[in-house]
Amino acid sequence: MKTVLLTGAAGIVGTALRPLLAARYPRVLLSDIAPVDDLREGETFEQGDIANLEFVSRITQEVDGVVHLAGMVGPSYTFDEVLGPNIVGTYNIFEAARRNGVVRLVYASSHHAVGFCSRDEPVDEITPPRPDSWYGVSKVFGESVGSYYADKYGLEVMSIRIGFVGEEVVDERRLHTWNSPRDLSDLISIGLEEPIDGHVIVYGVSECPDSFFRNDIAEKLGYRPKDKAVNHLTDPAILEARPDVSSIAGRVIGGPFAVDDNPRETGR
Numbered sequence: 441m442k443t444v445l446l447t448g449a450a451g452i453v454g455t456a457l458r459p460l461l462a463a464r465y466p467r468v469l470l471s472d473i474a475p476v477d478d479l480r481e482g483e484t485f486e487q488g489d490i491a492n493l494e495f496v497s498r499i500t501q502e503v504d505g506v507v508h509l510a511g512m513v514g515p516s517y518t519f520d521e522v523l524g525p526n527i528v529g530t531y532n533i534f535e536a537a538r539r540n541g542v543v544r545l546v547y548a549s550s551h552h553a554v555g556f557c558s559r560d561e562p563v564d565e566i567t568p569p570r571p572d573s574w575y576g577v578s579k580v581f582g583e584s585v586g587s588y589y590a591d592k593y594g595l596e597v598m599s600i601r602i603g604f605v606g607e608e609v610v611d612e613r614r615l616h617t618w619n620s621p622r623d624l625s626d627l628i629s630i631g632l633e634e635p636i637d638g639h640v641i642v643y644g645v646s647e648c649p650d651s652f653f654r655n656d657i658a659e660k661l662g663y664r665p666k667d668k669a670v671n672h673l674t675d676p677a678i679l680e681a682r683p684d685v686s687s688i689a690g691r692v693i694g695g696p697f698a699v700d701d702n703p704r705e706t707g708r
């Protein structure tokens with residue numbers, strides 16, 4: 441794996457992953473709708489819109505694998521708002537990869553694909569989707585596209601239902617969904633390099649107490665999280681905090697994403 445395309449490279453997750461991918465792969469082609477102007481050695485950048493198939497066809501021409509992050513992320517985006525970036529954009533990435541003979545693709549799905557599942561029982565890779573938002577619905581769509589391109593065209597696809605990515609655990613819910621950038625980049629490298637049979641779904645989660653997720657397939661593929669959520673708390677009181685179960689947000693995996701009429705920027 442010499443050249444990897446990273447879409448959504450200017451975003452929160454993309455920015456956290458960049459140094460880790462640059463350390464691992466000789467060439468990383470970054471792309472985003474927003475500018476990126478602090479390139480490291482081995483990085484190049486193409487600015488453009490993933491909803492444009494011509495642009496996506498061009499950036500997937502000379503790459504060996506794709507990590508697809510770009511998209512709208514949030515609880516309150518409407519169907520019309522996710523349609524271009526998350527639905528058309530994701531189709532474009534898979535279709536352009538297929539046309540250009542790129543076999544390996546890691547798709548950034550989200551735990552919001554199962555966000556309406558109860559916190560009481562851990563979900564696993566075969567738990568049926570229960571999205572908590574149009575964003576979550578779009579991630580379920582992306583997983584289906586990954587499955588379809590794997591079965592029909594032989595792509596090897598890992599969909600990672602990402603928890604909460606950051607250096608720190610910021611609240612009680614995130615204690616159970618946290619994924620360090622280092623662990624996520626290890627999981628991505630498994631998706632790019634290890635033998636994958638068709639399409640697999642895994643969870644992007646580090647070592648978390650009472651994790652919401654069972655991650656057996658990731659473990660079988662060799663994923664061993666190095667980081668423990670309890671060592672990255674912004675406040676030790678997070679360990680004692682309990683969810684407010686009088687609200688749906690306190691009862692389901694997706695937390696505030698499951699509440700109607702949320703403000704647009706409600707965490708991840």
Ligand SMILES: Cc1cn([C@H]2C[C@H](O)[C@@H](COP(=O)(O)OP(=O)(O)O[C@H]3O[C@H](C)C(=O)[C@H](O)[C@H]3O)O2)c(=O)[nH]c1=O
Binds near residue numbers: 447490513529
């Ligand atoms: C709408 C749109 C966005 N982008 C870029 C703009 C941002 O730099 C980036 C998304 O970054 P943001 O910081 O908003 O979200 P993250 O927290 O990094 O989200 C990431 O992890 C979670 C789990 C995900 O579901 C996202 O798909 C994945 O990108 O995608 C584009 O390049 N094209 C577009 O059309």
